[in-house]
Amino acid sequence: MSFNTFGKIFRFTSWGESHGPAIGCVVDGCPPNISLSEKDIMKDMNRRRPGKSKFTSQRKESDKVNILSGVFRGKTTGTPISMIIYNEDAKSRDYETIKNKFRPGHADYTYFLKYGIRDYRGGGRQSARETAARVAAGAIARVALEKLIGKKFKVIGAVTQLGLLSCDKNNWNEKEIRKNPFFCPDLKSTKLWEKYLQAIRKSGSSCGAIIELRASGVPAGLGAPIYSKLDSDLANALMSINAVKGVNIGAGMNSAFLTGEENSDEIKNISGKTKFRSNNAGGILGGISSGQEIIVSFAVKPTSSILNSRKTINIKGKNTKISVKGRHDPCVGIRAVPIGEAMMSCVILDHYLLNRAQCG
């Protein structure tokens, strides 16, 4: 039960609107005595930050995170960690022309219907700016997991599909992901992707994307059947990200097309270690981690705020047209990579603690 809180034991509560004075979150349930600094958090923040390339929003935000509580002399104390990020480059005037219209595909319409009031400036609470809070919380989860599990723990995401263009996952190169502005794991695809996205942007349109997340070093046994399964919690976490419309665990939707033999991952003992011959399960069986790499992917729909004119109605119900001139990402899916990693880290840490509670 939690409108703006995510998690069970390791939980964060996010707050703030796109054009308010600040956004932030309160992280609760973090284990004590973990070394943590604002610098640790900025590493992940910088990966999500807008304004870094021409392929993301031109809004300039330093996204500087201030820790206000819960850390004493560089270590977590077990009390809530409050973080604040000031909004620096909010241009509310951009929104004056559309404040009385509903952007198709956007939550303008449903927020208005639900609450009878909405902060239309920059999308208010519905803005993807909220995801900065997630990344801050996720950075803490990552640091905590590295302490608890060790450095073998790692979560990494990449864009594996950009609109109509896929990439070759056989060329998955972690270092490459960190170098190109698309979080693309396959160097060979980046050139084409660049041209494609420029064309999309120039045409006043936008495109969708698929992001794949991989977590390695996750111990077996995480996930609590039946209604706190690791996979259902991951699905919940990822589907809660703005613009996400689909989530796959391992083979995902594709598993419908497989036979029992093709799908089930055979098990083998190799020199005393359990090995699986494939990973259609995405590392999760019965809602519990198996010790294999956890693989999840999700689809982000194309940005709804586009320059091209669209039919809609205004708040009085009159038919009209809309063209959105703000500083929007041509593909919001790109910046979803660090957000997905953050949510995945939070879910894994939460289940690590939950499992420790019940199973010692």
Place this chain on the structure above:
Amino acid sequence: MSFNTFGKIFRFTSWGESHGPAIGCVVDGCPPNISLSEKDIMKDMNRRRPGKSKFTSQRKESDKVNILSGVFRGKTTGTPISMIIYNEDAKSRDYETIKNKFRPGHADYTYFLKYGIRDYRGGGRQSARETAARVAAGAIARVALEKLIGKKFKVIGAVTQLGLLSCDKNNWNEKEIRKNPFFCPDLKSTKLWEKYLQAIRKSGSSCGAIIELRASGVPAGLGAPIYSKLDSDLANALMSINAVKGVNIGAGMNSAFLTGEENSDEIKNISGKTKFRSNNAGGILGGISSGQEIIVSFAVKPTSSILNSRKTINIKGKNTKISVKGRHDPCVGIRAVPIGEAMMSCVILDHYLLNRAQCG
């Protein structure tokens, strides 16, 4: 925080193992003064029940639901509704030969690793038998929603993909769904499906499926951003069903391939009513229902318990082979239809009540 409880205000707690004396659930938070009988519940139970055709498990269960509390003289009292379903046809001997082996693709291995103990008979708690409890709870949600919203409320599901075979959704016929043993909405596809599934079954294999759920009559405004979104809660609900590996809201994974223009559903006022020109959003924007039909689909992987031999290890870690002879569905996806409907009904009722709490 709830290992075996689902929901926020309307919540159910399920319990029971496949081969224990009974399974059941406790439904809490149901509004009072709603007419409810065991008959109302049996309608849905009968749709999920095994042993009805050669395409589902041959286990014979009447799945008779007994209401033990919470209903007084045919009406709900607002107190918890406890329901019990006795297990009648558990054949534990079937499992003796495989009790020390892990079925690939099954949760045998992970339950054992997590808890250090497991009831191997019929899969114990990990068995899909647990879903009977979900259907019972979902039936109550459905009855409550019909009272609160009116008869215009309807949730209906269908199998739209059976292994490699799709169907023509343009032929979607609700009555047809209730007639054929596949919950297929397209009469023309059923003959081919029948032959296909018989072949799968005879070959000792199994296949996956995709199920589509449609909820109509759902009022706008349901869903509580940011972390109790209607879509993220649906994703959580559906991914928690045994063998589900992927969830789509509206266009789902497919939205990655669309442009902003193709994807965003234009809005129009037609004679004073808001209409959308398409429904890629699946009726949900920003995590809130828009008043459109809510459309969700999910993939069920092929049954992991198959006759064909598979490589695996035993509980001592030795390499071995396994062939499962129990009474298993050749496609567990088929019986997932009423389960999906049940989970969707529970989520919608929960959000109806949640919205009433905050927004009146």
Place this chain on the structure above:
Amino acid sequence: MSFNTFGKIFRFTSWGESHGPAIGCVVDGCPPNISLSEKDIMKDMNRRRPGKSKFTSQRKESDKVNILSGVFRGKTTGTPISMIIYNEDAKSRDYETIKNKFRPGHADYTYFLKYGIRDYRGGGRQSARETAARVAAGAIARVALEKLIGKKFKVIGAVTQLGLLSCDKNNWNEKEIRKNPFFCPDLKSTKLWEKYLQAIRKSGSSCGAIIELRASGVPAGLGAPIYSKLDSDLANALMSINAVKGVNIGAGMNSAFLTGEENSDEIKNISGKTKFRSNNAGGILGGISSGQEIIVSFAVKPTSSILNSRKTINIKGKNTKISVKGRHDPCVGIRAVPIGEAMMSCVILDHYLLNRAQCG
């Protein structure tokens, strides 16, 4: 958020009405691999059971607990433990004469106002019969704590005030508590108590009581500030018991009358062990257990269902009188002892697991 569920990680959901077919509860989050039998549970059930002496209700209930799930070959499996207790001696006819009247001091009136419907037979859901479910859950918590902490862990309760009569707590004798029908810790007081309660009963009246609970062997560090404090959770747990109107931690209400010097428990190192010179804190500081004995007390109001005539209204709002002839305890406080112990055990186990989650 949980109408009929208690706890955070170790949680139980209770269900059932006084005169329905059965009552029961589902215990979730119990650690796996703990030896547990119905016999373990009956030990505590028998202490709460009615019909054992003339000082408690004459309703005859064996209160036999059936475990329906979650235990495999004598050990908990980590999955939900469902327990059912059949109602054997419900005499609903007793209630026909008062079904349209509200008993003063009883929840008849408020249930009716809240839900617009109520099962009046034996008080329905509001009956203290529900507490049998708590005792069953508490017995499991006790067994789990004895496994996790060791046999040094112990929770014991006693009636220290019966109506106007106190007892001498300096004579606190654990064995004595288990011998007399009042759970009185002071042998010398029991004779007078017996006469007093007989007089109360014969006069058609009832009396209140104070129960003191002591938990020893509880490790330091349990309790999660600020809003899951050990003491606030205990207060919540005990105040949720039928007829309880006050809860004290350590010196409790009395601490208002003390000075800082009198109240604060000085600390001393004696041979390498931390000792406190007094225990006004009741073993809890800042919401966290200190390692001292945890001491809590609570007041139970006199039974509201009495023979003596009382003014009230009926469900049509007309003034009338009521005299309750059912089989009621002259002092419900007596049977509250095992219930209080059960709730305390549940809270301590829950915090043991919670602390293990966050602090390892």
Place this chain on the structure above:
Amino acid sequence: MSFNTFGKIFRFTSWGESHGPAIGCVVDGCPPNISLSEKDIMKDMNRRRPGKSKFTSQRKESDKVNILSGVFRGKTTGTPISMIIYNEDAKSRDYETIKNKFRPGHADYTYFLKYGIRDYRGGGRQSARETAARVAAGAIARVALEKLIGKKFKVIGAVTQLGLLSCDKNNWNEKEIRKNPFFCPDLKSTKLWEKYLQAIRKSGSSCGAIIELRASGVPAGLGAPIYSKLDSDLANALMSINAVKGVNIGAGMNSAFLTGEENSDEIKNISGKTKFRSNNAGGILGGISSGQEIIVSFAVKPTSSILNSRKTINIKGKNTKISVKGRHDPCVGIRAVPIGEAMMSCVILDHYLLNRAQCG
């Protein structure tokens, strides 16, 4: 499940340490479209604020609340309301002399044992400074309830016992409460109280207090049996306040001494309205509000930080003495009045929304 979050639907998450840069809270689940300004909140903040008389801590804090989100053009939007209060007068040097010693009666010892680390400056997280966040949240609850229920709704608290001195509750005068520095409802008692407290303060000691809270205008039907009762949630709320050791509902602990006739409040229909002839129940029956005034009281132990020397140990376990020279309230119970009101308001609003959810 919430270490630093209070509430179910209307919930707040508090954060911050006594000597950190700021404290604050995030209020979630507030109904939309309620007029709210920082001024509304300051009214309650000013009543709790330290430094206003010689009878409270001399720490000077303006306790200015800044609303950072959730309010748009003077109205709540239904999204989280984040509030921050900067710490202005933290004198951490005061604590250097005692940083390695445990104050008896304080949470120094248990925080250290639990987390293995603690911010000792001003008590860190365990400081009563946290209660400022509660008052801010409670002010919002109060404003929301006045909108939802109307101006007839009112929560008012008073100190009815100051150490050994009681007051005459027959002289209960609401206006008087707001005038004297003790929140004493009885003008005649204030002179003696003043002398008494001055003597306590000068002697380097401290005293306890009892606070009584009265809520009028609360509709019948609030409170959700069995484990979200209005009274058990109030007990939880009040016991979570620093230094509270006892909670009474209505007659409270005293009800142990009453007979059934004395205790149960007879009901009468007077001119079509239900009236009770007494209020031992404190307005709550079976955990549900009856429509009567809700009356709750709680005891606050004497301040543990006193000038007079006390025996204790240091963090190395050595025996030592401690004398606390900081700026402490001689009676922390006094400032507990607005805190108690705040918690009571939060609980009532929460149950108002919960009841609306289930019962419409």
